[in-house]
Amino acid sequence: MINDVNSIPAVTMTNVSKSFGDFKALNDINLTVMNGEKVVVCGPSGSGKSTLVRCINGLESHENGSINVIGEEVTPRIKQNALFRSKIGMVFQQFNLFPHLTVMQNLILGPMKTLGMNKKDALKRAEALLERVQIPEQSEKKPSQLSGGQQQRVAIARALCMEPKIMLFDEPTSALDPEMISEVLDVIIDLANEGITMIVVTHEMGFAKKAADRMIFMDGGKIVEQNDPENFFNNPKTDRCKTFLDQILQH
Amino acid sequence: MKSRILLLFAIFLFTHGCSSSSGTWGWYVIDPSTKAGWINIKFLIGGFYATIALSLIAAVLSILLGLLVAMPGISDNKFLRAINRIYVEFVRAIPLLPMLFWVFYGLPVIFKSMGLNIQIDAFWGAIITLAISDSAFTAEIFRAGIQSIARGQTEAAQTIGLNYFQTMRYVILPQALRRILPPLANQFIYIVKMSAFASVIGMQELTRRANEIVVTEYRPLEIYTLLIFEYLILVIIISFGVRWLERKLGSNESAGG
Numbered sequence: 340m341i342n343d344v345n346s347i348p349a350v351t352m353t354n355v356s357k358s359f360g361d362f363k364a365l366n367d368i369n370l371t372v373m374n375g376e377k378v379v380v381c382g383p384s385g386s387g388k389s390t391l392v393r394c395i396n397g398l399e400s401h402e403n404g405s406i407n408v409i410g411e412e413v414t415p416r417i418k419q420n421a422l423f424r425s426k427i428g429m430v431f432q433q434f435n436l437f438p439h440l441t442v443m444q445n446l447i448l449g450p451m452k453t454l455g456m457n458k459k460d461a462l463k464r465a466e467a468l469l470e471r472v473q474i475p476e477q478s479e480k481k482p483s484q485l486s487g488g489q490q491q492r493v494a495i496a497r498a499l500c501m502e503p504k505i506m507l508f509d510e511p512t513s514a515l516d517p518e519m520i521s522e523v524l525d526v527i528i529d530l531a532n533e534g535i536t537m538i539v540v541t542h543e544m545g546f547a548k549k550a551a552d553r554m555i556f557m558d559g560g561k562i563v564e565q566n567d568p569e570n571f572f573n574n575p576k577t578d579r580c581k582t583f584l585d586q587i588l589q590h
Numbered sequence: 591m592k593s594r595i596l597l598l599f600a601i602f603l604f605t606h607g608c609s610s611s612s613g614t615w616g617w618y619v620i621d622p623s624t625k626a627g628w629i630n631i632k633f634l635i636g637g638f639y640a641t642i643a644l645s646l647i648a649a650v651l652s653i654l655l656g657l658l659v660a661m662p663g664i665s666d667n668k669f670l671r672a673i674n675r676i677y678v679e680f681v682r683a684i685p686l687l688p689m690l691f692w693v694f695y696g697l698p699v700i701f702k703s704m705g706l707n708i709q710i711d712a713f714w715g716a717i718i719t720l721a722i723s724d725s726a727f728t729a730e731i732f733r734a735g736i737q738s739i740a741r742g743q744t745e746a747a748q749t750i751g752l753n754y755f756q757t758m759r760y761v762i763l764p765q766a767l768r769r770i771l772p773p774l775a776n777q778f779i780y781i782v783k784m785s786a787f788a789s790v791i792g793m794q795e796l797t798r799r800a801n802e803i804v805v806t807e808y809r810p811l812e813i814y815t816l817l818i819f820e821y822l823i824l825v826i827i828i829s830f831g832v833r834w835l836e837r838k839l840g841s842n843e844s845a846g847g
Contacts, residue, residue, distance in 0.1 A: 398745050425751035435746035439764050439840075448760060449750030494746075501750055 347374045349505055349536040350395055354404035356560075357390055364390040365401065366560035377537045379547040379568075382557035383583060388540040391557070392507045395538065396427040409504050421453045428498030432510040434490045436482040442469070442493050443478040446500050453501065461500075468496040472526050488519030492526055499530075506530065508539040542587055548572065556580045594826060598819070619809040620816055630803055634816060637796035641824070644713065644795060645782040648720035652781065653774070655721060656728025663733045674729070681726035686787055690719045694791045716788035720781050727780075731773045735766035768839050775832035779825050786821075796820050 350372040357365040364387045372378050380388045393399040395408055397418035406413040409426055417423050437445050446465035450456040456464070469475045472492040474485075482490050491511060498506060508527065512520040524546045531537055531550040541547065547554060547568060554571035556564040556579075564571070564580045572588075575581040620634065621627035663674030694715035701708040710718070739762050747757040789798035800817040804810045 396749060398748065419753070421751035421753055424748060427749070429746075429749040431742055431746065433740075433742050435740075435742035437743065437746070437761055437765075439768070449752065452756050452760065453751030497746075497750065 348372065348407070349374045349376070349409055350538070351407040352391075352395075352404065353406075355394060355401045355406060356403040357387075357394060357399060357401045363560045365394065368404070368560075368562060370555070370562060372536060372538060375534045375536055377531050377550055377552045378539070378555060379551040379553075380538065380540045380555045380557060381542055381544075381547070381583070381587075382563075386557040387560040388557050389509050390560075392429075392509050392538055392540055395505075396424065396429055396507060398429075425449065425453050425501040426504045428501060428503030428506045430491070430494050430498055430506070430508045430511045432513050434482070434487075434494045434514070436490055436494055436497070438482050441479050441481055442474075442485070445482070445493060446478075446497050449497065449501050465496070465500055468499050469493075471499075471529075472496045473522075486519060487515045488522045491515065491519075491523045495523075495526055495530070503535070505536045505538070508537065508541065510540050510542075512541065512543055544572070544584075544588060556583065558583075598822070615812060616809050617812055619803070619807045619812055630807070630813075634796070634799050634803060634813070635820070637794060637799040638820070638824075640713070640788075640793060640795035641782065641785050644716055644720065644785045644788060644793070645778070645824075648717045648724065648785070649778045649781050651717065651721035652724040652728050652777070655725035657732050659725060659729035660732035660736065663729065664736050674733070678726045678729055681722060684723065686719065686723050686784055687790070689723055690716065690787055690791060693719045693722075712788060712791045712793040715791055716785065716793050719787075720784060723784075724777055724781055727777055728774070731770050731777065732766070735770035736762055738769060739765050768836075771832060771836055771839065775828065778832075779828055782824050782828065783821060 348371045350370070352368050352370040355365055355368040355370075356363070366387075368387075368391065370391075380391060382388050390399055394401045394406060395413070397413055400415065400418075401413075408423075411417050411423055436442075437448070440448065443462070443465055446468065447456075447458065447461035450461040450464060451458060466475065466478070469478055472495055474489055474492055477485060477489060477493070482493065485493065495511075511527065512523050515523060520543065524543060527537075527539065528546065528550050537550075539547075539550070551568050554564075554566055554568050555562055556571070556575075556577075558579050564575065564577050566576075571580075572584065575584055618624060618627055620631050622631055659674055659677050662670035663678075665671055665674075694710060694712065697715075697718075698708065698710055743761055743765070744757055747761045752760065785795060786797040788795050789801060792798070796817060800813050804813050807813065
């Protein structure tokens, strides 16, 4: 399914490179993601997928090239800007909830401290989001009392609490038990249908077919292939991508 | 706890029992039923105020100073990390007693040469020394505690827009504090015991008072035995307080992701 895609770019990466020591994690990446577009990134481990999304919100700093996100150039200075960062929501593989805070406290921390909301409004927003990720009854629990799937849904709600313009997902289901993957993916698909810009790193190809506007295959720090989901899965152009898809789709 | 009280009681009975049979003990010096003994006891126990005040103030200062020193130690900036290293290596290499002398006798001379008329009395001299000396250790505890918190916590805090201080205040330190409570308690106990050094610059705390009675009564065994138990009581109280705090903060809960 192809959503209507706005013609304004949300993310523009131009000749972006990034190394960790001798290892070239990103090698001359050029990528434009339009407003409202849903992009799924896949590729073997070490191919640079995570680094790609982490450069977009400034968790990693790129060495060469430029990254423009919602009209702002990503620089060391803008990365310090709380409002800029809060416009880019991120969901991590390991959830990264704050274990000493309750679910509700996890959700309202950002809105209260970064956006300066009062507690009443923050609670209201958080309650609505917990409803949306279908765990309103867990708000007073600590993260450790929840299942992995529930924790990840809280993490998604926490990110949404900041009303981001872009959502980044870095392998959101890779740390989950198999039976919990679909509850998280369902929430992400709902989100996709609401039109927010999303970049999702995942190997869940069933999800990709349902939610993606565009598929990106990375290998060795480069974007090797990109296409709409139908052509991507049915007629992969490169051998490398074909082999990869064969490997993950044969199960 | 019950077992500890019983142990104390058993030791007391043992020592007390000795006095009548062998004659090597002379508990009369601190026998509360005699007037002289009661006066001695009151004098000795009166040292609790100073020891507690010294230790508490020094511990609070040491924690604040330690946190302040730990912060540059976790920085990405080499220069800031070097400041942390130099402070820690230098301060923890100085034995407490020379440092106490230096602060008490030396520091006022420096102040004077700078044209400042600042006197340091025994109380504050001891507090400054204890706080600085201990802060090097506290700083290392804080650094280790903060670094033990998974990187993902800082990253998650950044993605919801928290700045460095908010991340520390609301995300990292509350978690680190739970983990470092046991070693911090160790340091507090250490301060209580090291506060005995304040006796050499004339601070009338527990040890000084014990020394003074020993000089007049020639009964070191009894009085120093009592002194040891005075410190034991303080340390047991601290242990209990910390256990309570650990339970309250849930330190023994393993913190997840």
